[in-house]
Amino acid sequence: MTTGQVVWLTGLPSAGKTTLARAVGHRLRARGLPVELLDGDVVRRELWPELGFSRDARDTNVRRVGFIAELLARHGVVVIVALVSPYAAARAELRAKLSGFLEVFVDCPIEECVRRDVKGLYARARAGVARGVTGIDDPYEPPASPEVVVHTDREDVEQCVERIESQILAARGLGARP
Ligand SMILES: Nc1ncnc2c1ncn2[C@@H]1O[C@H](COP(=O)(O)OP(=O)(O)OP(=O)(O)O)[C@@H](O)[C@H]1O
Ligand SMILES: [Mg+2]
Numbered sequence: 677m678t679t680g681q682v683v684w685l686t687g688l689p690s691a692g693k694t695t696l697a698r699a700v701g702h703r704l705r706a707r708g709l710p711v712e713l714l715d716g717d718v719v720r721r722e723l724w725p726e727l728g729f730s731r732d733a734r735d736t737n738v739r740r741v742g743f744i745a746e747l748l749a750r751h752g753v754v755v756i757v758a759l760v761s762p763y764a765a766a767r768a769e770l771r772a773k774l775s776g777f778l779e780v781f782v783d784c785p786i787e788e789c790v791r792r793d794v795k796g797l798y799a800r801a802r803a804g805v806a807r808g809v810t811g812i813d814d815p816y817e818p819p820a821s822p823e824v825v826v827h828t829d830r831e832d833v834e835q836c837v838e839r840i841e842s843q844i845l846a847a848r849g850l851g852a853r854p
Contacts, residue, residue, distance in 0.1 A: 680749030687782030
């Protein structure tokens with residue numbers, strides 16, 4: 677298979693999406709594959725900082741990133757997306773639209789995400805400064821049948837990366853090891 681792929685990491689804030697996207701990207705590049713990362717934070721900051729966090733805005737964000745991912749994948753790129761993407765319907769739309777779509781559920785209990793609180797988002801929610809924080813006062817709908825589920829509270833980064841990478845390579849018709 678020479679076409680691209682869209683590997684979509686979804687999960688709560690601080691679940692580990694960015695960490696895993698970077699590490700998987702690194703591994704795939706080392707295999708000589710063309711890789712691009714589309715990280716929710718970067719995309720919002722660079723392309724549409726004015727977009728908010730309502731359900732509509734979040735769905736728009738997912739659709740737009742899906743569109744960019746599709747353009748890149750059409751040229752053979754393995755696109756790794758790290759985006760909370762909390763709504764199942766928006767992700768189902770992607771699945772229907774994008775060929776080579778792989779959904780990765782980056783699963784981590786909310787208590788552990790709050791403990792990690794990489795960006796201080798949960799602390800701001802607790803202090804009443806931030807509203808509409810996914811997992812606190814905004815919903816997260818877990819995927820019903822993702823291609824991969826990684827449990828970042830009980831699997832280390834290396835184990836998660838291995839499993840995601842294996843799935844990507846399997847979908848390309850390659851074994852996990854050359
Ligand atoms: N197995 C694991 N996989 C990924 N991250 C892990 C794992 N175990 C521990 N961590 C830690 O959890 C944190 C995850 O932070 P990261 O920024 O990747 O989350 P995120 O899902 O991208 O959050 P956000 O949606 O806010 O961007 C990091 O500090 C990382 O080191
Ligand atoms: Mg992130």
